[in-house]
Amino acid sequence: MPVIGIGFAVAGLVLAFLGYRDLRDKRDPYDLSLLKEIHEEEELRNVRVPESTGDNVMCPACGEVYTNEFPICPRCGRSGN
Ligand SMILES: [Zn+2]
Secondary structure: OOHHHHHHHHHHHHHHHHHHHHHHHHHHHHHHHHHHHHHHHHHHHHHHOOOOOOOOOEOOOEEEEEEEEOOOOOOOOEEEE
């Protein structure tokens, strides 16, 4: 009965495809773009959390306003001068 053999082959291909798609879907939530977003969110939080006890400085390179407690611009990393 060759039909049964073909049926098994097709079932195997379908299972392999579904398994591949399942793995890919599970991996998506952890892909690099999401990690980057989380990282950027944390960076923004870190920049805004410090108590502004010092004077504000505006970065001449990117326009970011930050306290002079930072030796360099927290956004672009350039010195304020
Ligand atoms: Zn800057």
